[in-house]
Amino acid sequence: MxxxxxxxxxxxxxxxxxxxxxxxxxxxxxxxxxxxxxxxxxxxxxxxxxxxxxxxxxxxxPPLHQPAPSAAPMIPGFWAAQIAQRIVHEDPGLLVINKPSGLAVHGGSGLNYGLIECLRQLRPEDRFLELVHRLDRDTSGLIMVARKPAVLRELHRQLRGEGVDKRYLALVAGRWPKERRIVEAPLQKNIVQSGERMVKVDREGKSAVTGFSIVEQFADATLVEARPITGRTHQIRVHAQFAGHPILGDSKYSDDQAETLARSIGLKRLFLHARSLRFSLPEQPPLQLEAALDDDLEFILKNLRK
Missing domain, CATH: 3.10.290.10 (RNA-binding S4 domain)
Incomplete structure (x- = not known):
């Protein structure tokens, strides 16, 4: 005891x-x-x-059998350096990181480490570090990590409502119609035979709503801003596919035409980037944070403009 x-x-x-x-x-x-x-x-x-x-x-x-903690995974120096350079905001209760594409937010499913494990090794003086929300492994951009339980609870409360405004940039196949500003389609998680997690539109699924607006039009693609009004797994990716304009570089939710277009413009990753966050915490001024597109995605846009 x-x-x-x-x-x-x-x-x-x-x-x-x-x-x-x-x-x-x-x-x-x-x-x-x-x-x-x-x-x-x-x-x-x-x-x-x-x-x-x-x-x-x-x-x-009470007395409980608690297994000895396993040794912390070794974090490659490459990721440690990347994360240290990509801290966008820091205060006593919160970190905001511009997560690089290719890094999962946490270990699991065959991965020994992710962003949160990297941060805990980089910052051993922080007794509490917890993800506020998640980003897909191949998605880059802003992600919040709480340094205090009270901040985590407050941001979770805001995320359940409309207290956090999140905006993404996505390059989608085809010309997105100007009049299509909202995609509302319920989403159902599904596991395919290979064990890969997939999400599909299903009337039995959970309510999901995403706002879309055109940022820039190209001959065969459109740069759009996506605002997830709900927070379902893979929501923006599946809603873009459902609208008939899959995100380029998406290996899960795409079609042959979009995959051919992605290869033709030299895109080698998912073109989805969490570019802005707006929220406020008690007794603090409102925060408006932004992260510019990574160089590889800017290079794609420059080529499309030519």
Missing amino acids: RQQQIEADSAGQRLDNYLLKILKGVPKTRIYRGLRKGEFRINKGRVKADYRLVEGDILRI
Whole structure:
């Protein structure tokens, strides 16, 4: 049996989420069973899983088998250098990174590391670093990483509403029609036989809405700004495909014509970039952050203009 005092950074967090974070390796079912049986106590009293922690609370933790932590993965120097150079904003509660294409946001699915593991090794003095939201591995651009639990909770609250304005640039196949400003189509996650995660439009899926506007027209392609009003997996990519204009360089949601066009202009990656974020945190002025397109994507646009 051990006791742990709750610090200010964890105040307001749900008890079950806090336990899942500090008891790495303990099965989730074991933690929730202990909560139901009253094995975890706050200030000597029984509490439910959704209890919100208060600074100074004394948490009693029963004896549990917790596997020894595995060694942290070695982060290649290339990615470490890239991330260190691409910090767009930093304050006591938040980091905003211009994530490079090709780097996953976290390890898993055969990957030993991602952006968050890289940051934790680069910044060991940061006791708390958690992703606020996600970007696909091949998508570049702005991503938020919380340095305090309270900031994470506040930004999650805003993301569930309309408190965070996110804008993306995408190069799509064909000429996007000016009148098509909204794509609204429900999305359903699906696993194909190869084990690759895919998403498809399905009336049984979750509601999904994306706003699109034309930034620049080319002969066979269009640079568009995409604003995800909801936050579903692969939303912009699938909605662009559903509209008949797949994003160029997209190996999952494309067609033969778009793939041929991407090869002809020398595009070797997904042309999707999270270019701007606008939001505000309590007692701070509003933040408007932007990240310019990477050089390889700017090179593609320059060639198209010629």
